Ligand SMILES: Nc1ncnc2c1ncn2[C@@H]1O[C@H](COP(=O)(O)OP(=O)(O)OP(=O)(O)O)[C@@H](O)[C@H]1O
């Protein structure tokens with residue numbers, strides 16, 4: 001796969017991160033570390049695929065963990081559809097489990113696009129304060145558990161097969177900039193490559209003067225106005 005060198009791009013602009021479109025960009029970090037805020041700051045709403053939003057779309061409640069399977073099915077479906085037309089996918093979920101990350105990696109491989117993971121390494125106390133200050137809190141216990149787990153897995157993520165693993169500390173979150181480079185993957189079945197769908201059945205050849213119409217395999221019956229009917 002054609003991938004960019006390890007980032008940041010260069011030392012002088014240490015916080016500029018180059019991303020390829022299409023690619024799968026995975027945000028990873030404990031609850032309330034600032035993933036959704038970070039995503040909203042740097043990417044278009046349509047580029048962000050959020051597990052919370054997917055949960056809300058399928059169940060009417062973004063907090064209802066009973067429907068996570070359905071939510072992630074939707075997340076994966078959206079990723080596939082976007083990758084199939086060479087769009088950027090920024091996945092906003094905790095991505096703390098190996099299975100969750102593997103699913104995303106597999107999708108990137110399937111569509112032959114780079115997979116990048118951004119590890120948001122924010123201090124526990126900062127996460128807890130941010131959680132307490134927001135409308136939808138998950139509570140200190142959840143934050144602590146996810147934070148400890150994140151610290152344990154952080155270093156091993158480098159061996160999982162992501163093309164880039166980028167660690168961002170809290171102080172980096174405000175400084176980082178993204179440069180998005182369009183490098184489309186040729187897709188034989190992409191809509192742009194398909195011929196236009198015909199709206200009308202072609203007219204049969206004109207009959208010889210005085211003779212019967214020439215036989216036509218696909219000839220459609222004419223409407224009273226003499227025009228062939230629209231095809232389905
Ligand atoms: N860099 C930041 N500086 C100050 N406050 C922040 C920053 N990033 C996020 N916040 C605030 O912290 C709270 C949690 O942020 P956010 O909802 O983005 O976290 P999250 O990682 O998406 O959480 P979850 O995993 O629960 O969805 C929000 O109230 C947000 O406004």
Ligand SMILES: [Mg+2]
Pocket residue numbers: 035036037052092
């Ligand atoms: Mg969030």
